[in-house]
Amino acid sequence: MARLQVLLMALFISAIALDQSIVNAQFSESMYFTPGANSQCAIVGNGDDLHLVLDNTAGSRAQSKKAFLFGSIEMLIKLVPGNSAGTVTAYYVSSSGSNHDEIDYEFLGNVSGQPYIIHTNIFTQGNGSKEQQFYPWFDPTADFHNYTIHWNPTEVVWYVDSIPIRVFRNYENEGIAYPSKQGMNVYSSLWNADNWATRGGLEKINWTCSPFTARFSKFRPRACEWNGPISISQCASETNPANWWTSPIYKQLGYAKSGQLQWVQDNYMIYNYCTDYKRFNGQMAPECSKPQF
Numbered sequence: 001m002a003r004l005q006v007l008l009m010a011l012f013i014s015a016i017a018l019d020q021s022i023v024n025a026q027f028s029e030s031m032y033f034t035p036g037a038n039s040q041c042a043i044v045g046n047g048d049d050l051h052l053v054l055d056n057t058a059g060s061r062a063q064s065k066k067a068f069l070f071g072s073i074e075m076l077i078k079l080v081p082g083n084s085a086g087t088v089t090a091y092y093v094s095s096s097g098s099n100h101d102e103i104d105y106e107f108l109g110n111v112s113g114q115p116y117i118i119h120t121n122i123f124t125q126g127n128g129s130k131e132q133q134f135y136p137w138f139d140p141t142a143d144f145h146n147y148t149i150h151w152n153p154t155e156v157v158w159y160v161d162s163i164p165i166r167v168f169r170n171y172e173n174e175g176i177a178y179p180s181k182q183g184m185n186v187y188s189s190l191w192n193a194d195n196w197a198t199r200g201g202l203e204k205i206n207w208t209c210s211p212f213t214a215r216f217s218k219f220r221p222r223a224c225e226w227n228g229p230i231s232i233s234q235c236a237s238e239t240n241p242a243n244w245w246t247s248p249i250y251k252q253l254g255y256a257k258s259g260q261l262q263w264v265q266d267n268y269m270i271y272n273y274c275t276d277y278k279r280f281n282g283q284m285a286p287e288c289s290k291p292q293f
C-alpha cells in the first residue's frame with residue numbers, strides 16, 4: 001500500500017513537471033488580446049483554450065508575444081456554429097511594417113447548414129492577391145480541427161488535420177518573393193466582414209444570433225523564435241539539429257502527401273488565383289507557371 005502511494009505520488013509529481021514544460025505554449029503565457037477586443041473574450045480551462053467573441057459592439061483579436069521564422073504553428077479551432085454568415089474567423093502569421101510577409105487562414109461563415117469557405121492567402125514583401133479557397137470536407141463547427149501553418153526555406157504548406165491543402169514553393173532564385181527574412185507574429189481573430197465574406201457580401205450578419213464565439217485550443221508554435229536579423233541565417237541553418245523543418249523530408253511533399261493535396265484540390269478547391277485570368281487580365285503571377293508542389 002505504501003509503495004502504491006509512493007508510486008502515485010511520483011506519477012503526480014511527474015504530471016506537474018510535464019505540465020510546466022508546455023506552459024510556454026499556453027494562451028495565458030504566449031498570447032494577449034489586442035486592445036479593443038470584445039470584453040467577452042476569455043482564456044479558459046488551464047490556459048490552453050481561447051474564446052474569441054464578436055457582437056455588435058466589437059470583434060476581437062489575440063496575438064502572440066513572440067515572433068517566428070520557419071517551423072510549424074499549430075492550432076485547434078472550432079468555428080462559430082449555426083448562422084455565422086458575415087463573420088470571419090482568422091488564424092494567420094504576419095510580420096509588421098511595409099513590405100510585410102503574411103500567411104493566412106480565414107474561415108468565412110455561412111447561414112445555417114451551408115458550407116464555410118476555407119480561404120488561404122500569402123503576402124510576400126507586401127504583395128498579396130494569391131488566394132486559394134476550399135470547402136471543408138467536414139463540419140468545422142462540430143469539432144476542433146487542426147489547422148497548421150508550416151514554412152521552411154523551401155516551401156510553405158497549409159495543413160488541415162495533417163492533410164496538405166496548399167503549397168507555395170520558394171522560387172526566390174527566380175526573382176519571386178518568399179517569406180524568408182521577416183519574423184512573424186501569430187494572430188487569431190473574429191470580426192465582421194459582411195461586406196464581402198458570405199456569398200460575396202450578399203448575406204449580412206444576423207445580430208439576433210450574436211454573440212458569436214470561435215474556439216481555439218492547444219496553440220503550439222514548434223518554430224524558430226525571431227531575435228532580429230541574425231535569425232535569418234540561424235533559423236534556416238541546416239546544420240543545427242534543432243531546426244527540424246530544414247530536414248530533407250520537409251523540402252518537398254512526399255508521394256502520399258502529394259496525393260492527399262491533389263485529392264483536396266480536385267474535389268474541394270473552389271477558387272485559385274492562378275486560374276482567374278479575368279481578374280488579372282491574363283497577367284498571371286509568375287509562380288503560377290511553375291511546379292506547384
Ligand SMILES: *[C@@H]1O[C@H](CO)[C@@H](O)[C@H](O)[C@H]1NC(C)=O
Nearest residue numbers: 099124125126127176177285
Ligand atoms: C508586387 O507585385 C507587382 C505586380 O505583380 C510587381 O510588379 C512587384 O514587383 C511586386 N513587388 C515585389 C516586392 O515583389
Ligand SMILES: *[C@@H]1O[C@H](CO)[C@@H](O)[C@H](O)[C@H]1NC(C)=O
Nearest residue numbers: 074146148159161162163218
Ligand atoms: C497538427 O498537425 C500538425 C501537422 O500535420 C502535426 O504535426 C501536429 O502533431 C498536429 N497537432 C495535433 C494536436 O494533433
Ligand SMILES: *[C@@H]1O[C@H](CO)[C@@H](O)[C@H](O)[C@H]1NC(C)=O
Nearest residue numbers: 108109110114115117198199
Ligand atoms: C455559403 O453557401 C452558399 C450556398 O450554398 C455557397 O454558394 C457559398 O459558397 C457558401 N459560403 C460562403 C462563405 O459564402
Ligand SMILES: *[C@@H]1O[C@H](CO)[C@@H](O)[C@H](O)[C@H]1NC(C)=O
Nearest residue numbers: 083204205206207208209210
Ligand atoms: C435572424 O435570426 C432570427 C433568430 O433566428 C430570426 O428569427 C430572423 O428571421 C433572422 N433575421 C433575418 C433577416 O434573417
